[in-house]
Amino acid sequence: MSEREYDVVVVGAGFAGMYLLHRLRGLGFKTRVVEAGSDVGGTWYWNRYPGARVDIESMQYSYQFDEDLQQEWQWSERYSPQPELLKYAGHVADRFDLRRDIQFDTRIGSARYDEATSRWTLEAENGDRFVARFFVMATGCLSKPNWPQIEGLGSFAGPTYHTALWPHEKVDFTGQRVAVIGTGSSGIQSIPVIAEQAAELFVFQRTPNYAIPAHNQPLDPVYEKKVKSRYAEFRTEAKQTPPGIHGRFRVGNAMDATPKQRQAEYERRWDAGGLSFMGSYGDLMFNQDSNDTVADFVRGKIREIVKDPDVAEKLCPKNIIGGKRLCIDTSYYATYNQEHVHLIDVKERPIEAITPTSVRAHGRDYEIDVLVIATGFDAMTGALTAVDIRGKDDANLRERWADGPSSYLGLAMTDFPNLFTVTGPGSPSVFTNMLPTIEQHVDWIVDCLAYMKDRNYTAIEAEPDAEKAWWDHHQEVSKIGLKTTTDSWYLGANVEGKARVFMPYYGGFPTYCQKCEEVAAGGYEGFAFG
Numbered sequence: 001m002s003e004r005e006y007d008v009v010v011v012g013a014g015f016a017g018m019y020l021l022h023r024l025r026g027l028g029f030k031t032r033v034v035e036a037g038s039d040v041g042g043t044w045y046w047n048r049y050p051g052a053r054v055d056i057e058s059m060q061y062s063y064q065f066d067e068d069l070q071q072e073w074q075w076s077e078r079y080s081p082q083p084e085l086l087k088y089a090g091h092v093a094d095r096f097d098l099r100r101d102i103q104f105d106t107r108i109g110s111a112r113y114d115e116a117t118s119r120w121t122l123e124a125e126n127g128d129r130f131v132a133r134f135f136v137m138a139t140g141c142l143s144k145p146n147w148p149q150i151e152g153l154g155s156f157a158g159p160t161y162h163t164a165l166w167p168h169e170k171v172d173f174t175g176q177r178v179a180v181i182g183t184g185s186s187g188i189q190s191i192p193v194i195a196e197q198a199a200e201l202f203v204f205q206r207t208p209n210y211a212i213p214a215h216n217q218p219l220d221p222v223y224e225k226k227v228k229s230r231y232a233e234f235r236t237e238a239k240q241t242p243p244g245i246h247g248r249f250r251v252g253n254a255m256d257a258t259p260k261q262r263q264a265e266y267e268r269r270w271d272a273g274g275l276s277f278m279g280s281y282g283d284l285m286f287n288q289d290s291n292d293t294v295a296d297f298v299r300g301k302i303r304e305i306v307k308d309p310d311v312a313e314k315l316c317p318k319n320i321i322g323g324k325r326l327c328i329d330t331s332y333y334a335t336y337n338q339e340h341v342h343l344i345d346v347k348e349r350p351i352e353a354i355t356p357t358s359v360r361a362h363g364r365d366y367e368i369d370v371l372v373i374a375t376g377f378d379a380m381t382g383a384l385t386a387v388d389i390r391g392k393d394d395a396n397l398r399e400r401w402a403d404g405p406s407s408y409l410g411l412a413m414t415d416f417p418n419l420f421t422v423t424g425p426g427s428p429s430v431f432t433n434m435l436p437t438i439e440q441h442v443d444w445i446v447d448c449l450a451y452m453k454d455r456n457y458t459a460i461e462a463e464p465d466a467e468k469a470w471w472d473h474h475q476e477v478s479k480i481g482l483k484t485t486t487d488s489w490y491l492g493a494n495v496e497g498k499a500r501v502f503m504p505y506y507g508g509f510p511t512y513c514q515k516c517e518e519v520a521a522g523g524y525e526g527f528a529f530g
């Protein structure tokens, strides 16, 4: 047990916490990063399941704050696999000598603000205490695992692995009977890889998902050279697109094109692979008829790939495409052509129970040796409310957000002075390329702290009117288009009992950045300083 005092305490040593530490150090802030894991990497530290890889192209899913770093680092594949991303995080930690200011294996349980001293005291589960003027939650949007509420889950006698808490040692499925519960991105990435080893694979699917081929391949050295020859401009161009991703986004309407033109465009995008598939036309997420055309196209592909028509039908999503996060796959649908892979639809009749030896569904026991849980995360708010955060007058963040979160710009909350969140609810976060978004947030927070330091301000707090105005605007924007018509983790719909409030900001990265810049330029409009 120890108690130490800092200028800033950051929770989380993923990409956000690492960059925060680097920037804060540069400005002379005495900073401590506290991390529950045993090393840096965040998402890529925890999500080690087979097949895990990023769904943004490697040349874009990387830091840009240091030109030498981005020039020197070489990615090996179009979409980096998890081990390479973790290696990259480790490389950045080494290069900027970050680990000496990070305390690993320490999970923060509570944080209390003392108004008299304008300081936070954070307490870890091991009893260590950290006192700091400023406190930043850099805990990620998808980091608190969501466990399904299934009777007997804990009774399974064999190994149970959650994709978001995967063990560090290699898991060998050779000759095993394996069940996977969940068919989101984690399930869709891991199922084809597990199928390569397993003797029998039972996939329990509640809602089918749309998956677009990744066409992953070794990184083209010509492309790499081209990007690196103008990396800064490339990054600037990316930031001008709504998701902050360099890609080919069209502005035309799908319904203005002929069926033949649409088919050709969708084929071209399918062959190119990746998330820019949904950039085929500008109105796909705003017009139901347009969305139907692209959803029908993907369903057609599923029926083409999957040989058994009944299985193909079960795999065809009925909801709109893009309502949930699009999945990027490698051989996902084709996996179901293998005889030892079985799809069990548990939409209408949910899994009844887990027994010591089986998953019970439809009155049958599917006998298994290994259970894989791919049921995702308590997204956006889960990692924030996991810590008992008490602000002014003992304001309790968990209680405050019981009916859904609210924030000013996804960066700060009224009654929680000197607390910042990186990519919190109300920021574009998961609708964008997370790395540049993290850098934008970190730069904004650090610039704000430097501004305060110059003026000898000791406290900053979001004003209630500013928070309300931002949150109202954010909620208004989320209603434009089709996004909210689907149950998704964006809405908190995947966690039983969680309030349904749309969490990521849907107004686009450029609009959001402009607002942040205006706020800063106006002397941090909407914030009160003490």
Ligand code: NAP
Residues within 6 Å of the ligand: 053, 054, 055, 056, 142, 148, 149, 150, 163, 181, 182, 183, 184, 185, 186, 187, 189, 204, 205, 206, 207, 325, 328, 346, 351, 374, 375, 376, 377, 430, 489, 494
């Ligand atoms: P997810 O998208 O929330 O998927 C969870 C899956 O579990 C869904 O199919 C869900 O069905 C199912 N499920 C939950 N409870 C169940 C139950 N009781 N019985 C049966 N099925 C149940 O989680 P995820 O796959 O971990 O992905 C979450 C997000 O993380 C992604 O959307 C993405 O943003 C990110 N991610 C990205 C990558 C990548 O490509 N780089 C990889 C993994 C994750 P319902 O849909 O019916 O709820």
